[in-house]
Amino acid sequence: MRAKIIGTGSYVPHSVLTNSDLERSVDTSDQWITERTGIRSRHIASPGEGSSALGTKAAASALSCAHLDQADVDLIIVATCTPDMPFPSTACLIQRNLGATAAVAFDVSAACSGFLFALSIADHYIRAETYRNVLVVGTEVMSSVTDSTDRTTCILFGDGAGAAVVQGVDGENGILSNHLHSNGQRWDLICVPGGGSQQPLSETVLNERLNFIKMRGSATFKLAVKMMEQAAREALSAHHLTIDDIDIFIPHQANSRIIEATAKRLQLPMERVVMNIGQYGNTSAASIPLALDEMVRANRIKDGTRVLLVAFGSGLTWASTLIRW
């Protein structure tokens, strides 16, 4: 029994925030943002539009692509670091929105690596034959934790969602392996320190803007390149493959320079590397399924295509998933 992705979907909110919009609100420039990050625009959710709203649209699109009905879904796993509310889980809200009443639903928190962590859980449940049809969603409203006055972070993040329907099937194709890693020692490289149980929302938290992302950009950058390279090599060596065996490489979209540096270290030509950060910015757990859906819809991924997904994010967390489509 293998876990196979039989449908993908994605959704981004309509409103677009461009670099020139940001030039008007913080001390930055289109040239700096484009050259240092590759980002030109990002989509921003409307007031009241939470992660469950975006995730529901991506999930409905993935179900329709998979020709499955909501009643067929056994399990919904949602990766998000921007849940609608502390509880209930965003997965339960998506279950309600879809009317997938038979499905068990829960969230996974692994920031930008969340989608791969969730996919790995789906893979294990399917191979254990506990569940057959699993909906895996990565959805984020990063604008809800982005400090619009901090030029070092507000230029980076965007909102969006991506989803995959994973089904247990017989045969050779499907998810070949997952490799997950965490290092809590470096928790403070990217975090939202306030607004949780340790420092609940208070006047101090709000005044010190602790309910927004704090990031040590350059240290994070270096580790992102190193760990994404390591994660890719670990997946290749587990299957005795070389980088030439990979048809499509989908890295987490945090910065075009991180993606290019990782590809260079792996000696992977950019034609086989997916990069859509220019349009969406860093959408955290949504970035990989969003890019995956674009590749599926563009017919770049077909039966037998070898796809390597690699992520890195807060935690720290990093991961890879190797798929023979």
Ligand code: UT7
């Ligand atoms: O998804 C999770 C993983 N996240 C990441 O992997 C993000 C990793 N980090 C990055 O992408 C990059 O570190 C940034 C894009 C955040 C920053 O780029 P950088 O090349 O590392 O710049 P820097 O932080 O070293 O800053 C260089 C200069 C500084 O000025 P001084 O001190 O040299 O005078 C910054 O103040 O650029 C300045 N700067 C800006 N200037 C114009 C920082 N942000 C901006 C800005 N516009 N938006």
